[in-house]
Amino acid sequence: MKVSETMISTLREVPAEAVIASHQLMLRAGIMRKLGNGLFAYLPFGLRAFRKVENIIREEMDNIGAMEFKQPVVVPGDIWKESGRWETMGPGMLKAVNRVDQELVVSPTAEEAFTAIIRDELSSYKQLPIVAYQINTKYRDEIRPRYGVMRGREFTMKDAYSFHTTQESLDETYEKFAKAYRKVFKRLGLSVIPVRADSGAMGGSGSEEFMVESVIGDDTLILCPKCGYAANTEKAACAPDTPKTIDGTPQKATDKPYNEIATPNVKTIEQLTDFLKTTPQSFIKTLIYHVINSELDLSKAPGCAQLKRVTENGGANPYYPDSFFAVCIRGDLDVNEAKLAALLKASEVELASDTDVERITGAAVGFAGPVKLSTVPVVADETVMAMHDCITGGLKTDVHFEHVEPNRDFTPYITADVRTVVAGDKCPHCGAEFYSKKGNELGHIFKLGYKYTKTMNVTYLDENGKQQIPTMGCYGIGVDRALASIIEEHHDDNGIIWPMSVAPYQVAIIPVKFEGAMKENALAIYEELQKAGIEVLLDDRNERPGVKFKDIDLLGIPVRIVVGDKNLPNVELKCRNSSEMQLVPAKDAAAKAAEIVKAELAKLNG
Numbered sequence: 001m002k003v004s005e006t007m008i009s010t011l012r013e014v015p016a017e018a019v020i021a022s023h024q025l026m027l028r029a030g031i032m033r034k035l036g037n038g039l040f041a042y043l044p045f046g047l048r049a050f051r052k053v054e055n056i057i058r059e060e061m062d063n064i065g066a067m068e069f070k071q072p073v074v075v076p077g078d079i080w081k082e083s084g085r086w087e088t089m090g091p092g093m094l095k096a097v098n099r100v101d102q103e104l105v106v107s108p109t110a111e112e113a114f115t116a117i118i119r120d121e122l123s124s125y126k127q128l129p130i131v132a133y134q135i136n137t138k139y140r141d142e143i144r145p146r147y148g149v150m151r152g153r154e155f156t157m158k159d160a161y162s163f164h165t166t167q168e169s170l171d172e173t174y175e176k177f178a179k180a181y182r183k184v185f186k187r188l189g190l191s192v193i194p195v196r197a198d199s200g201a202m203g204g205s206g207s208e209e210f211m212v213e214s215v216i217g218d219d220t221l222i223l224c225p226k227c228g229y230a231a232n233t234e235k236a237a238c239a240p241d242t243p244k245t246i247d248g249t250p251q252k253a254t255d256k257p258y259n260e261i262a263t264p265n266v267k268t269i270e271q272l273t274d275f276l277k278t279t280p281q282s283f284i285k286t287l288i289y290h291v292i293n294s295e296l297d298l299s300k301a302p303g304c305a306q307l308k309r310v311t312e313n314g315g316a317n318p319y320y321p322d323s324f325f326a327v328c329i330r331g332d333l334d335v336n337e338a339k340l341a342a343l344l345k346a347s348e349v350e351l352a353s354d355t356d357v358e359r360i361t362g363a364a365v366g367f368a369g370p371v372k373l374s375t376v377p378v379v380a381d382e383t384v385m386a387m388h389d390c391i392t393g394g395l396k397t398d399v400h401f402e403h404v405e406p407n408r409d410f411t412p413y414i415t416a417d418v419r420t421v422v423a424g425d426k427c428p429h430c431g432a433e434f435y436s437k438k439g440n441e442l443g444h445i446f447k448l449g450y451k452y453t454k455t456m457n458v459t460y461l462d463e464n465g466k467q468q469i470p471t472m473g474c475y476g477i478g479v480d481r482a483l484a485s486i487i488e489e490h491h492d493d494n495g496i497i498w499p500m501s502v503a504p505y506q507v508a509i510i511p512v513k514f515e516g517a518m519k520e521n522a523l524a525i526y527e528e529l530q531k532a533g534i535e536v537l538l539d540d541r542n543e544r545p546g547v548k549f550k551d552i553d554l555l556g557i558p559v560r561i562v563v564g565d566k567n568l569p570n571v572e573l574k575c576r577n578s579s580e581m582q583l584v585p586a587k588d589a590a591a592k593a594a595e596i597v598k599a600e601l602a603k604l605n606g
């Protein structure tokens, strides 16, 4: 391609709206432009890189036998009602109504669409497993789109769905995806941290997230330096530790009954530990949570008899739009809201409003506690049940209880792990101290089980002619986010440094001036490279050489050939990822450049 025939839209200034390198460089190099909040247009150079990312993903999906489909982006609301997610998906899902009042969804993901299509195609066990994928547009009405295409509203995802007769078959496909993803990220030149949600054992349910390290990462990763355990903080577990008293000795059970103590105006844990000369570890912190769309059965839970349960859609996934829980945790720890939401099968949890806290606890904010609390179910973190002789809020303004014994003085409705694991906590497998990193999720593989096939009535006939329900897996990679992450990992002050596999063009030829012998030699090299199947860009603009060098560096083209009067009959050959320059005879330049391209590709693809 000659530059005069395409569009280079580079910017010299760093756009103020962009804070991370990839966002800045995508704008500066003219990879994309913002059309609206969270909505981006790719320009020709950017689209070439984007398509390469797509194609690498496509090739690796095809390599494991996945079949490519293409679903509509706008799908009927009815299939979302069947799965129950019409209600539970929340405001992130964009809904629309057409001229005949049909409700529609702009796909934020496509479990429903694939389940519906496969349901109609599937009749016999002989067809299974089915592994289907698409690379297609998604829309999520993210509250805060940010960092350019890293978190946009419209984006492209490779999403795959598999259907199986047995758990073993699902496990097998899941492992194939786990391998294919590693291959994809290697080919893209990306270093990823695979994070497993389970212990890594085969069978059962499982999921693995592929994270890229980033200072602006929305996820916190908990990592073990010794055994390699890696988990998203949303799921990380740690080894239990012994709660201590103020003098550092393990807490001991007390025979004393719990009793009220006056704690006027003492509300925060710091105020309380000062006032009572104790440690946060002796305090049971109780937080009242507003829980949205819980799918737990709360019919027998304390205080829940009057709760409204939505049982539309023939009872598929009935849920409580609003419920409240008291969540207890040791005073020195924090509740992890993602773990809590997962435990309560809720779409969201949030701290209750002051009014709700006062109504539920019968006291001002700051005096909640699990003892004698009957208005809401109590969730106790596991750490609480190991505590002794502790202090809690007294369900009366300015009152606390002391000498509280968990189990003796209250019984939680649920005991589970809801703590936020942090650096310094101990690994549950080997006991080493965790460290942590920030990261972004690039891809995700997940054993879904029967969630969609059951609610959407997917069946097949087994060997004995008996009706069965298939089990499912799902597998996603964000294409735009992958592209941005590649730039995040491969750049310097002068611009992008594309890995050869995704570079918009592999070689750029810059004649110092596009005239005379320089023009002749540049064109000869250009034609030879084109014949060799190399993607080559010829900067035939009538610009100062400095401008052309800056642009080609900013664009990150991996190999640069400069044709100048001073060096002819030699030309200058330089790789973007190195400062070394070599002079080669003009007649050998194309062959030499082609060799570099092929070697780089082999390294990434090997």
Ligand code: ATP
Pocket (backbone or CB within 6 Å): 109, 140, 142, 149, 150, 151, 152, 153, 155, 157, 218, 441, 442, 443, 444, 476, 477, 478, 479, 480, 481, 482
């Ligand atoms: P996140 O936690 O970052 O919101 P998610 O858990 O919602 O991600 P999935 O539903 O698993 O993401 O989607 C699969 C992939 O789609 C993600 O790994 C990510 O690469 C990409 N993705 C998700 N949301 C966005 C977005 N708003 N913009 C760009 N890519 C996205």
Ligand code: MG
Pocket (backbone or CB within 6 Å): none
């Ligand atoms: Mg999300």
